[in-house]
Amino acid sequence: MSAPTRAQLERLLDAVDALPPSDGAPSWPPVLAVEEWRPVPGWEDYYEVSSLGRVRSLPRIVPHWRGGTARRPGREMRTHSDADGYVVLSLERMGQRSLAKVHRLVALAFLGEPPDGRPFALHRDGDPSHNAASNLYWGSQSDNERDKLRHGTHQEKRKRHCPQGHPYSPENTYTPPGTNYRQCRICRAHQTAKNNAARAARRRAARPTRDEEPA
Numbered sequence: 490m491s492a493p494t495r496a497q498l499e500r501l502l503d504a505v506d507a508l509p510p511s512d513g514a515p516s517w518p519p520v521l522a523v524e525e526w527r528p529v530p531g532w533e534d535y536y537e538v539s540s541l542g543r544v545r546s547l548p549r550i551v552p553h554w555r556g557g558t559a560r561r562p563g564r565e566m567r568t569h570s571d572a573d574g575y576v577v578l579s580l581e582r583m584g585q586r587s588l589a590k591v592h593r594l595v596a597l598a599f600l601g602e603p604p605d606g607r608p609f610a611l612h613r614d615g616d617p618s619h620n621a622a623s624n625l626y627w628g629s630q631s632d633n634e635r636d637k638l639r640h641g642t643h644q645e646k647r648k649r650h651c652p653q654g655h656p657y658s659p660e661n662t663y664t665p666p667g668t669n670y671r672q673c674r675i676c677r678a679h680q681t682a683k684n685n686a687a688r689a690a691r692r693r694a695a696r697p698t699r700d701e702e703p704a
């Protein structure tokens with residue numbers, strides 16, 4: 490089982506916060522969502538995908554390298570994030586590999602085939618790692634363009650700190666003219682100081698010192 494992402498943990502905490510107040514009865518563990526498993530369309534004998542966006546392989550019989558066959562147990566599949574933040578994994582059968590996006594597998598299994606003109610599996614909340622069936626819908630090309638824009642800007646804007654941990658407060662945020670991205674002023678100042686020190690060091694190294702000058 491792969492470690493939950495920060496976004497998944499935050500959603501879990503939000504869901505716990507949203508539970509009705511306890512009347513004194515033990516309330517743990519809360520039932521957050523029922524997970525349903527279905528075969529992955531096109532891979533029915535090999536993989537199942539869940540309504541919460543997990544993928545598992547089914548037990549299968551494979552040829553053994555020493556001859557005969559071996560039974561390989563099913564397991565939850567390890568996933569990765571691609572450069573756009575989509576959760577991807579490698580599916581394999583009979584030595585052939587195929588890279589799949591998990592949100593598409595969930596959509597195909599739980600929403601059915603995409604309707605005409607709406608071939609894109611999209612996220613309602615704009616979070617590409619939130620692959621619960623309830624968060625997905627089939628969208629058109631223009632829905633997809635809008636969604637991509639939302640991913641890029643939202644994901645970036647949701648971050649409240651620079652990579653070094655300084656807050657993106659109004660005083661500490663610099664937006665270069667003509668751009669829409671943010672720079673941390675503290676980090677910019679550090680970088681400028683470092684550049685200046687390096688330049689001064691290069692100048693010192695290039696200039697002969699008084700001791701080395703001929704008498």
Ligand SMILES: [Zn+2]
Nearest residue numbers: 651655673676
């Ligand atoms: Zn910073």
